[in-house]
Amino acid sequence: MRDRGGPAQPLLSVTGLRKYFPLRGPLGNVNAHVQAVDGIGFNVMKGETLGVVGESGCGKSTTARLLMHLIEPDAGEIVMDGDPIGQGGITVRELRRNVQMVFQDSYASLNPRHSATTEIAFGLKVHGMKAAQARQQAHAALRLVGLDPDLFGDRYPHEMSGGQRQRVNVARGIALNPRLLILDESVSALDKSVQAQVLNLLADLKDRLNLTYMFISHDLNVVHHVADRVLVMYLGKVFEIGPADSIYAKAAHPYTKALLASRLSMNPAHRVSAAPLTGDPPNPVRPPSGCRFRSRCTLAETICAVEEPALNDIAVAHQVACHAVTPGSGHSLARGIANAA
Amino acid sequence: MSAVAEKAVFGTAPATKGRSTGGFWRRVARHVLRDKAALFCAAILAAIAMSAIFAPWVAPADPYKTSMIRRLLPPFSPHFILGTDELGRDMLSRLIYGGRVSLTMGLAPVILATVLGGSLGVIAGYFGKHINMAIMRIIDVFYAFPSVLLAVAMAGVLGAGIVNSLISLTLVFIPPIARVAESVTTQVRDQDYVEAARATGASAARIIVQHVLANVTGPILTYASSLVSIAIIISSGLSFLGLGAAPPIADWGLMLNTLRQAIYVAPVNAVLPGVMIFAASVSFNLLSDSLRTAMDVRA
Secondary structure: OOOOOOOOOOOEEEEEEEEEEEEEOOOOOEEEEEEEEEEEEEEEOOOOEEEEEOOOOOOHHHHHHHHOOOOOOOEEEEEEOOEEEOOOOEOHHHHHHHEEEEOOOOOOOOOOOOOHHHHHHHHHHHOOOOHHHHHHHHHHHHHHOOOOHHHHOOOOHHHOOHHHHHHHHHHHHHHOOOOEEEEEOOOOOOOHHHHHHHHHHHHHHHHHHOOEEEEEOOOHHHHHHHOOEEEEEEOOEEEEEEEHHHHHHOOOOHHHHHHHHOOOOOOHHHOOOOOOOOOOOOOOOOOOOOOOOOOOOOOOOHHHHHOOOOOEEEEOOEEEOOHHHOOOOOOHHHOOOOOOO | OOHHHHHHOOOOOOOOOOOOOOOHHHHHHHHHHHOHHHHHHHHHHHHHHHHHHOHHHHOOOOOOOOOHHHOOOOOOEOOEOOOEOOOOOEHHHHHHHHHHHHHHHHHHHHHHHHHHHHHHHHHHHHHOHHHHHHHHHHHHHHHOOOHHHHHHHHHHHHOOOHHHHHHHHHHHHHHHHHHHHHHHHHHHHOOHHHHHHHHOOOOHHHHHHHHHHHHHHHHHHHHHHHHHHHHHHHHHHHHHOOOOOOOOOOOHHHHHHHHHHHOOOOHHHHHHHHHHHHHHHHHHHHHHHHHHHHHHOOO
16 A cells, blocks of 8 residues: 555644543542643655654654554544544554654664564564565665674674664664654664764665655754654644744744754854743643643733634744734734734 | 774664674573583482483382381491381482472472463563453462462362372462563563564564563573472472372472481481482572573673
8 A cells, every 4th residue: 555645645644633641549540631642633744754843741752652553542533645544444553564663762672582683574474474585574674774684684682782773673664664654762862973874874765765754853953954844742732833944944933932942052152041941841730721831931921821722824834833923812922913824 | 893983884884793692592501501500500400300210220229118127227238328218118219219209399380380370470461451450469369378388278178199289389389470470571561672563563462472472481480490499398398298299109208207207216317308308409599590690691
């Protein structure tokens, strides 16, 4: 099931995705819920790299796991190139064949008792390939990620460096010939020079294998480098989504602005003197009413506590969920803006 | 590997010299082979096991042939190297034959309990939630009794005999092994590589067999091997209490019981079966200790 709907149809379309994790008391009774992902929706277009950014705990990784059904979503619909997951569409198993994931911790994500070949061949055998053929395919995948199968095929995770292990993880991801590869902080744990190599490898693979990436990271510079579009998450909500250049050049949401301002500059004259954002994100068990960012936002007004902002177009393909930039929202700063759309 | 080399070969990972150091089990074997105490214990156990298996050829005399005039001869008597017991039977032959029962009673219940308890624990650990609840709470009930008491109670209910004491010992060892299996499986289940395996679309059975078992058998086997000595001691205890092997079968625990009355007359003879129990159980213990340290090594 390769490309069917044409380039205009999103590869993955997500609507109303929600996951609350129950918090249990001492007697197993559910006291409250962690609102990890709360009704988010977005599209992943064919052949693009969608960067997903946000602070720790904002639901980036949960979203990735929900997309693969590694965690059952409470609500929401995932449509893969026109086919919904579940009844009348494709099975979770088929979904997983088409969507693969590379994790952050290169060591923990490889079975310590499996050699590189065994680890990569496992998924192929799951999908019905004979052992000998699966080994061959695994070797081919190792070659694709720049590892000589004669040298690395029989190695165990503890016999490889972090960069080599992460290459094996990438090889496992692409071995099943997926259409979408979710990179969940896949290069964050690597040191800078190895990180650059793996990023180049990923860019190369993307062209060669016709892949689509969802690139989850907290490193804004890396995301700017690799992403075509960027999605900003905060406390289980999408705050801003748009083309990478548009987001980095004219971010509209105060949270995105603060995130971008927190990046370290190469220029000593542009040191970050005051923290652009203070305090910790609020408790996801009891998020603030209205806009979830209002407790830390410098622009917060009464309307922000009353009504939750919806995603609105502010430029071509650039959407923001903030009252201050939404005409007619009732926010004092929004009064002067003409309707963009 | 140098950072320079890594940068020079842009896009491809550098070739590191040296071959793979081999799989986990090969490393463990190498480690144990380097441990002198463990090798010594293995030699003792091998000697006991071999003489027990080939007892009819190794034993100098018939272990069941009694003689009223040769009772309780001291060790180093002519024809009776280790003397005779209270019925005039050759001690050495009886000790050799006794190894058959004692080693079987040490190994068989532990092996059975490892398979059964291990499966229960892995299933409970992997699936978690309600399945874990159901299995582990039932197992906790068995935990409430001291192991010796439990073995005695069950052997008492089932009746005396080797097979029955084997069954009761198996039941005694299932709970602790299941608990160890459950706790290591719970740790393994949350690892990223299990999540990655699930992400390929593999079934639970497949993931358990190929990903979980490979990582939990080590700790489970280590723990189980430490139970062998306890099994030997408890089975000897059951025989001593008359709940295990029945006379005239040669069994170390039973011999200890019957020679008990002669302890003032022939102390050395009376102590010999105890020495055998001690030697076998200590050897198993030291061997399992060595196995434990060998498995702890993570390069």
